[in-house]
Amino acid sequence: MKSMFAAASLAAICLSALPAASAVRYEVRDVKTDFQTDERALFTRPVAVTHTGEAVYVMDADYNEISVFGKDGRFIKAFGRKGAGPVEFNAPSAMDIVEDNLYICDTINGRIQIVGKGGAYRGGFPVPFDPQQICVLGEDRIVLSHIPMGFDGREPMIHCYSGSGELLWEALDSYYTGDRVYDAFRNFLVLVHTGGDSVSVVRKSDERVILRFDSEGRALSPVRVSEEYAFKKLTIPVKGPRKHLQGFCWDATAGRGMIGLLTMDYTPEKDLGPGRSVHLIDFAGKVEGVIEFPSLMLKVDLDGDRIYAIDAEYRLRVFSWGKP
Amino acid sequence: MKRAIALMLAGACLLSCFLLLAPAVQARDVRECYWNHTTCRRGAFLRDVGWVRTTILLTTCDVALGRCIYLS
Numbered sequence: 001m002k003s004m005f006a007a008a009s010l011a012a013i014c015l016s017a018l019p020a021a022s023a024v025r026y027e028v029r030d031v032k033t034d035f036q037t038d039e040r041a042l043f044t045r046p047v048a049v050t051h052t053g054e055a056v057y058v059m060d061a062d063y064n065e066i067s068v069f070g071k072d073g074r075f076i077k078a079f080g081r082k083g084a085g086p087v088e089f090n091a092p093s094a095m096d097i098v099e100d101n102l103y104i105c106d107t108i109n110g111r112i113q114i115v116g117k118g119g120a121y122r123g124g125f126p127v128p129f130d131p132q133q134i135c136v137l138g139e140d141r142i143v144l145s146h147i148p149m150g151f152d153g154r155e156p157m158i159h160c161y162s163g164s165g166e167l168l169w170e171a172l173d174s175y176y177t178g179d180r181v182y183d184a185f186r187n188f189l190v191l192v193h194t195g196g197d198s199v200s201v202v203r204k205s206d207e208r209v210i211l212r213f214d215s216e217g218r219a220l221s222p223v224r225v226s227e228e229y230a231f232k233k234l235t236i237p238v239k240g241p242r243k244h245l246q247g248f249c250w251d252a253t254a255g256r257g258m259i260g261l262l263t264m265d266y267t268p269e270k271d272l273g274p275g276r277s278v279h280l281i282d283f284a285g286k287v288e289g290v291i292e293f294p295s296l297m298l299k300v301d302l303d304g305d306r307i308y309a310i311d312a313e314y315r316l317r318v319f320s321w322g323k324p
Numbered sequence: 325m326k327r328a329i330a331l332m333l334a335g336a337c338l339l340s341c342f343l344l345l346a347p348a349v350q351a352r353d354v355r356e357c358y359w360n361h362t363t364c365r366r367g368a369f370l371r372d373v374g375w376v377r378t379t380i381l382l383t384t385c386d387v388a389l390g391r392c393i394y395l396s
């Protein structure tokens with residue numbers, strides 16, 4: 001009897017020690033092959049990349065301009081300039097596209113602008129904070145996030161507005177310790193449109209649970225990302241006692257029913273910066289696959305078997321991806 | 325690593341004196357200090373640089389804010 005127990009225990013230990021089914025490795029191939037020479041695809045501060053069925057849009061916060069490319073990366077046109085009027089921006093930080101309209105976080109102007117895909121002004125509204133991220137669930141459900149200044153304690157970071165600028169709901173109180181620098185990192189968010197009526201909220205540090213909300217602000221089942229996807233630890237040089245951060249992702253995207261997390265990597269200077277792979281997470285939190293890039297990427301946008309990305313040299317890259 | 329961080333922080337403080345203190349000295353009231361501080365933080369968030377460098381930028385913004393309020 002004892003030997004049976006011993007054998008069963010040994011078998012259990014052996015089974016638990018077996019590696020989990022490993023994630024699929026995907027490779028990428030450049031679709032835009034002239035990325036090194038195409039000056040129109042070179043930016044100074046690219047902050048967002050997104051797509052429609054026909055085109056890819058890249059927003060530059062220095063130029064205050066949105067550049068439009070074909071899906072092969074060929075430059076088509078650009079619109080926008082610095083200012084506070086229609087189709088003028090001041091350090092915009094994010095955009096999303098629904099149907100024929102682009103919704104733009106015009107950050108320093110403290111407003112949301114709605115612009116047609118061709119660059120025609122369609123409307124907008126002011127907001128009482130610096131909008132940082134945007135996810136449009138419908139023309140009357142515009143979800144925004146902001147990073148609190150850290151003076152006033154906890155405050156909601158997710159805000160949903162109607163198309164006319166009426167505040168509909170708010171969610172997710174900020175992390176607050178009173179240390180404005182540390183708190184800012186803990187409050188870095190990425191909003192990702194994960195299917196029809198839901199927005200996923202990814203924290204860039206210290207949290208592997210991805211919260212999800214529907215268009216009415218109701219919490220949906222969260223995604224707890226598997227430990228297989230590791231944090232990257234960093235001690236930051238802030239005043240007072242040492243503070244530790246666990247970097248989670250540099251950027252996030254969604255596609256094929258999954259959330260794509262752009263990893264973080266250590267730089268040669270031991271700083272924590274963008275990485276060179278996207279981990280595809282299913283809604284059960286499992287790492288389904290890993291897309292490896294040839295170099296570091298700052299922004300990624302999944303579109304079926306394509307990925308539009310901004311590399312660390314601020315160039316637009318267009319990749320196809322698949323199994324080797 | 326520690327020395328490098330200390331040096332970077334020292335550099336950031338000096339930089340704040342030269343670059344940010346000058347406009348801060350001209351601040352007419354505290355509201356302007358907070359406006360400058362907000363702009364400074366926005367710039368740090370948009371830079372997309374590593375987190376240690378972002379820490380230094382944000383710290384610089386805070387140092388400049390403190391100086392500006394003190395001098396107002």
